[in-house]
Amino acid sequence: MSAAAGARGARTGKPVGAITRGTTNPNRLRRQDRWIAHALVPALRHAEAAPVVVDLGYGAAPWTAVELFDRLRAVRADVRMVGIEIEPDRVAAAQRVARPPELTFRRGGFEVPLDGNRRPLLIRAANVLRQYDEDEVTAAWARLCARLAPDGLLVEGTCDEIGRKQAWVALGPEGPRTLTLSAHLASLERPSDLAERLPKALIHRNVPGEPVHAFLRDLDRAWAAAAPYADFGVRQRWLAMVRAVADSWPLTDTQARHRLGELTLRWEAVAPG
Structure with a gap:
C-alpha cells in the first residue's frame, strides 16, 4: 500500500x-x-x-x-x-x-x-x-x-x-512486539524451512548479517544437535531445540506453547538491521 x-x-x-x-x-x-x-x-x-x-x-x-x-x-x-x-x-x-x-x-x-x-x-x-x-x-x-x-x-x-x-x-x-514461528512438526525437515513463510517485513532479510538469518541458523544448529531426541518423538526434539536457544534469544512463550510446535520471541531481536 x-x-x-x-x-x-x-x-x-x-x-x-x-x-x-x-x-x-x-x-x-x-x-x-x-x-x-x-x-x-x-x-x-x-x-x-x-x-x-x-x-x-x-x-x-x-x-x-x-x-x-x-x-x-x-x-x-x-x-x-x-x-x-x-x-x-x-x-x-x-x-x-x-x-x-x-x-x-x-x-x-x-x-x-x-x-x-x-x-x-x-x-x-x-x-x-x-x-x-x-x-x-x-x-x-x-x-x-x-x-x-x-x-x-x-x-x-x-x-x-x-x-x-x-x-x-x-x-x-505502539508497533511490533513479537515474531512467532509455528510448524506441523511431523512434516518439518528443519526450522529454516519456515523462512519461506516469514512475514513480508522479514522474508527478504533472511541473508547473512541480518538478525532473522542468525536466528534461523541457530535454530537449525540446535535442531541438528537435538537429533537423538527424535527417538522419543519429534516434539521432544523440538523442545530440546528450544531449550538450546533459550539463553541466546529472548523467547517469550511457555513450554505449553512450544509443545504445539510454536516459538515466539521479542520483535527487536529479529527486526531488520
Whole structure:
C-alpha cells in the first residue's frame, strides 16, 4: 500500500489496498487462531460488552473468519466478528454464512471500516501483505495499528496453502512486539524451512548479517544437535531445540506453547538491521 494509494483512498472513500489472490482452505489458519485465542484471553475477558474483532482480507471464501469467530466465542461468547474484503464479489458470497449481528461481512481495506468507527480488539491480516513491496509494510502496519483499541492486537503474517508452516508478527497500537514461528512438526525437515513463510517485513532479510538469518541458523544448529531426541518423538526434539536457544534469544512463550510446535520471541531481536 503506497502512500499515494492510501491518500487517494482517504479522499475518495474507496477501500484502501489491492485485491489479494484470495487463496484459502478450511483450517488453513488454525495455528494462528489457536495462538490468538490464547493471547487475547485477558483483553477479551476484560473488554466491554461485545468486543469487535476483524479478519482483514479473508479471501475468496470466508472460512478463516468463521473459524476464528467460533474459536474466540469459546473465550468470549458475545464477541463480534467482522470479515473485511476489498473484492465485492467475495463479500457478497460470504453473506450466506453471516450470522448478524455476531458475524458479518463488509467491503473495505486498510481503513478497516466499522460501524460507529469502533476500534477492534483484534485485526488479523493473514497472507495480505505478502503481495506488497517490503517498503510498504511499515505504512500498512501503522494504519492498521492506529485503528486498534488501546489493548488491541494486530496479527500479520503468512502461511502455506494447508497451514503447516506459518509465521506472524504481533503488534500493539505502539508497533511490533513479537515474531512467532509455528510448524506441523511431523512434516518439518528443519526450522529454516519456515523462512519461506516469514512475514513480508522479514522474508527478504533472511541473508547473512541480518538478525532473522542468525536466528534461523541457530535454530537449525540446535535442531541438528537435538537429533537423538527424535527417538522419543519429534516434539521432544523440538523442545530440546528450544531449550538450546533459550539463553541466546529472548523467547517469550511457555513450554505449553512450544509443545504445539510454536516459538515466539521479542520483535527487536529479529527486526531488520
